[in-house]
Amino acid sequence: MPDRRHILLVDDEDSFRMHLARLFMRKGYDVTDVRTGEEALKAVSEDYFDVVLLDIVLPDIDGVEVLRRIRSENPNLQVIMMTGNATVQNAIASMKLGAYDYLTKPFDLEELSILIERACEISALRREHQLMRRELDRHLQFTEFIARDDKTLAVLKLVDKVAPTDSTVLITGETGTGKELIARAIHEKSPRRGKPWIVINCSAIPEALLESEMFGYEKGAFTGAIKDKSGLIEMANTGTLFLDEVGDLPPSLQIKLLRVLETGEYRPVGSTRTLRANVRIIAATNRDLRRLMREGKFREDLYYRLNVIHIHVPPLRERPKDIPVLVDYFMKKTCARVGKCVRKIEPKALQRLYHYHWPGNVRELENVIERAIILATGDTISIADLPLDLWQYQEQAVSVDENDKSLAAVEKEHILRILRETGGNKAQAARILGITKKTLYAKLRKYGMFAPEESG
Ligand SMILES: Nc1ncnc2c1ncn2[C@@H]1O[C@H](COP(=O)(O)OP(=O)(O)OP(=O)(O)O)[C@@H](O)[C@H]1O
Ligand SMILES: [Mg+2]
The missing domain is CATH 1.10.8.60 (Helicase, Ruva Protein; domain 3)
Known part of the structure; x- marks a missing residue:
């Protein structure tokens, strides 16, 4: 159903304004009518209109000035100017400021109806265009997850499988592997796309704030709570809530999150009301949740609730x-x-x-x-x-077993040390070790250390 068109009538001549208002209401428009420029500016700042029918002579602000201010705030809003004492200057000024058209009183009502109808169409088209732009921008902002390796292609396959469902997903992986990007991809491929995408970073927000950020609070819940505030769960309503660094969620909130996952219910801070959440929850962590569980830092029941679907993003x-x-x-x-x-x-x-x-x-x-x-x-x-x-050699990647006293282990350790000293320069390392570069490469390969054949 197309939404109703809303017209704002601005004229201080009461009988004329009322007459127009009745006429357009009969034609099926919503009409708001005001007498002054101030009232007109207030109306457009508070409500949505398709067209403004604006008299040039108003008791307070000059109509051309009202037009200018409306256009600067709402460039999509179409304005038709009316005047009794048409002067060419007024007409030119209005058109320059972007008025849709200009009518001289007395005017033909049929002509006015056609003008209003067309202006409404333009207004609707502009609005649609703006929505599409916003949708497009949102798309462009969202980075594509680039993948070529079989391991990552498998991750993307899993994303495609779980996206259409509403199940909770736990994403694990080292820092910087693309966990957030994967979470976002799930949202974008799910029926919830276009709905809110809300991220809560559980490690970035102090514990005291996190609860009210997540669940909202009621007026008077604590000093400074002067009015009700809705939480991020509510803001994510109908969309997806991404709990980043969920391993850092404090125990007091772990139990509240568990309740949301089990019953869909939660309570704002200081409130006796129970609210229902309609959100899909995706959680991510680079910490070892099983270990945190063993250490008593992460609830086991919550872990199993989050881990309905597990996606592991492998390190690069x-x-x-x-x-x-x-x-x-x-x-x-x-x-x-x-x-x-x-x-x-x-x-x-x-x-x-x-x-x-x-x-x-x-x-x-x-x-x-x-x-x-x-x-x-x-x-x-x-x-x-x-x-x-x-440039330096991959020290972390290749470790030497301290207890291994075999000749091979000692040789490996020695090669590593020399490589470190030479800053990874293999030609120099080979010279120091008294072997050829070719032998060095062979040894590196033998000990499972990376050794690209290089020409220099
Ligand atoms: N496959 C990919 N294609 C394109 N960009 C990627 C890919 N993976 C990661 N990135 C980029 O790398 C950066 C880190 O990714 P992201 O924030 O998703 O990682 P993370 O696993 O959430 O990291 P952290 O654990 O530190 O929060 C981002 O700028 C992201 O856009
Ligand atoms: Mg992240």
Whole structure:
């Protein structure tokens, strides 16, 4: 059903204004009528209108000035000007300020009806256009989850499967792996898309505030609660609530969240009313919830409630095939943003990215690319544009067993130490070790340490 058109009539001549109001109400419009410019400005700031029919001569503010203010606040609102003493200047001024049209009293009511109808159509079209724009912007803001490796493609398959349902999802993975992006993808692919997407970061908000942020509070619940405030759960109504860093949720709130998951009910702080939540809950954490559970820091019942569907986002080092596509994606993205045209990356530099262990995962990769693009001279990222840690050998990735006293273990440890000392320079390391580079590579491979064949 198309919504009713709403007209605002502004004229201080009572009988004339009433007459018009009745006429348009009979034609099926909603009509609000006011006498002064101030009243008109107040009306448009408080209500939605399609068209304003505005007299140029008003008792308080000049009609042309009212038009100017309306247009600056509501550029989509169509305004038709009326005047008894038409002067060309008034007409020109109004049209310049964006009036839809201009009528000279006395005017033909049929002509006015047609004008109003057309202005309403324009107003509706503009509104529709604006809605579409907003929808589009929302889409553009939401980053696509880039995937090429089988491991991540499997994650996306799971996303497609769980998205249409309302089940609770627990997303785990190291920092920077893309957990939030996955959560958002589930929302965008679910029937709740277009509805609220609300994020609560459980570790960023102090415990004392978190409860009232989540559940809202009632007036008088504590000092400073001067009126009721709805919580994020209520704001997420009909949409999705993303509980980030859920492992940091304090115990007092864990039980309240459990109740929401079990019964859909909760109570604002200081309230005796029970409210119902219509939200889909997605939670994420980079902490080991099982361990927190064993340590008594995370409720077991809550864990099982959250863990209905579990999606694990693997660390970047376990899905190296994603690296080249991510590099390409971040290069394009950063270039567009910083306005610098760096299109290529040296094979050697890409290889270095490919074999690095990425403790900060995709977020770190994004930062490395951004930095490299800023540093790059010309249109190619070279190995010198990469940060130094990437040059150094992957100490964390390769560990040496302290108790292993075999010759091999000692050799491995020694090679690692020399590599560290040379800053990962294998030619130099080989010279110090008194072996050829080829032998060094063979040994690195033997000990499970990354060893790309390189030409320099
Ligand atoms: N597959 C991907 N495609 C494109 N961008 C990605 C991808 N994965 C991660 N990113 C980007 O990396 C950054 C980190 O991702 P996100 O915030 O989703 O990670 P997270 O797992 O929630 O991290 P944390 O545990 O630190 O909160 C974001 O800028 C995100 O857009
Ligand atoms: Mg996150």
